Amino acid sequence: MFVSGSLNITVLGSCRNGGYHxxxxxxxxxxxxxxxxxxxxxxFLKGNLDCKNSLSKVFSLYNILFHSVFxxxxxxxxxxxxxxxxxxxxxxxxxxxxxxxxYIYDNKFYMHHLAVNRDNYFSCRYTPDVxxxxxxxxxxxxxxxxxxxxxxxxxxxxxxxxxxxxxFSSKWLLRYPALEKREKLNSLITKICKKYDICILNPIALLxxxxxxxxxxxxxGHYSTEGMKIWYNYLDSYLQxxxxx
Numbered sequence: 001m002f003v004s005g006s007l008n009i010t011v012l013g014s015c016r017n018g019g020y021h022x023x024x025x026x027x028x029x030x031x032x033x034x035x036x037x038x039x040x041x042x043x044f045l046k047g048n049l050d051c052k053n054s055l056s057k058v059f060s061l062y063n064i065l066f067h068s069v070f071x072x073x074x075x076x077x078x079x080x081x082x083x084x085x086x087x088x089x090x091x092x093x094x095x096x097x098x099x100x101x102x103y104i105y106d107n108k109f110y111m112h113h114l115a116v117n118r119d120n121y122f123s124c125r126y127t128p129d130v131x132x133x134x135x136x137x138x139x140x141x142x143x144x145x146x147x148x149x150x151x152x153x154x155x156x157x158x159x160x161x162x163x164x165x166x167x168f169s170s171k172w173l174l175r176y177p178a179l180e181k182r183e184k185l186n187s188l189i190t191k192i193c194k195k196y197d198i199c200i201l202n203p204i205a206l207l208x209x210x211x212x213x214x215x216x217x218x219x220x221g222h223y224s225t226e227g228m229k230i231w232y233n234y235l236d237s238y239l240q241x242x243x244x245x
Contacts, residue, residue: 008089009239010045010159012038012152013096016203016223017164021236022094023086030066033099034140035148036110040065042155045087055128064105064115064131092160092242095152097189100140100181105131146192150224153198163193163200169212172220179220201238203231 011026014033025045036149043049044066051061055146103111114123116135140148153161165186173179186202193200204212207230215227223231 008086008091008121010087010090010093011096012041012093012147013164014098016231017094017096017235023090025083025086027074029083030112033097033113034102034110034221035145035152036102036140037112038095038097038152039148039155040110042152045083046155048085055130061109063126064111065109066112081093082191090159092162092239093156094162094164096164096166097145097181098166100185101144102140103135104138105135111135130194142188145188148190149189149198150196153196161198162239162242163189163191163198165200165202167204167216167220167223168181168202169204171212176220199242201235203234206234207231 007021008023010022011022012032013026014031015027018103026032029044030037030041033043040049051065055061055063099113101113103116105111111131114120114151115127118121149163150228166182168179168182168186170183173183190200190202192198204215207215210227210230215224215230216222217224
């Protein structure tokens with residue numbers, strides 16, 4: 001949980017950018033991946049998302065919407081005004097959009113994908129039948145992503161925002177052609193940010209003096225211990241130029 005007096009930067013994205021300079025709202029609650037999840041998370045942090053209805057005796061909407069809830073102790077998730085207060089006082093948001101896929105429950109809620117990932121028993125072992133029978137997966141269009149980024153910017157105003165792309169290296173594309181989708185999403189987000197003068201950083205491109213294979217784990221989705229240290233040092237230096245640190 002966030003400690004008063006610490007740096008109060010909100011991360012709306014994955015664990016890749018949850019360093020010591022953040023308020024831990026992503027770690028304590030959620031790692032969103034697509035723009036719709038980010039919008040929903042912002043609504044929650046503003047106190048405008050009602051998730052009180054229970055899906056089963058051991059499962060609530062929080063369990064399918066928020067990553068850290070269903071990956072935690074399994075205890076009831078308690079929404080406190082402290083979350084809202086921390087977010088209200090946060091001067092800046094770091095945003096990472098790492099997927100086009102929307103996991104939609106009941107045509108109105110956007111789930112974390114692990115809640116319905118049959119390849120990971122731990123993450124979906126409590127997911128009730130009502131969810132399995134009433135969800136769908138859709139892929140976002142370029143236009144939808146652009147419109148959502150503008151909505152996110154407006155929802156967060158007057159906070160500063162910094163966009164960070166997903167991890168990608170052309171070196172990896174030779175070994176894993178499927179990563180072309182990640183490259184195209186990064187390119188789209190970069191184009192949109194430049195169009196609307198939104199700050200954006202590409203970690204692997206910025207750390208080009210290092211071997212990209214050294215910076216990440218074999219899954220190409222998480223930093224290695226050394227890579228995380230290098231990236232956080234770079235990010236901290238950049239935040240200082242924005243007069244955040």
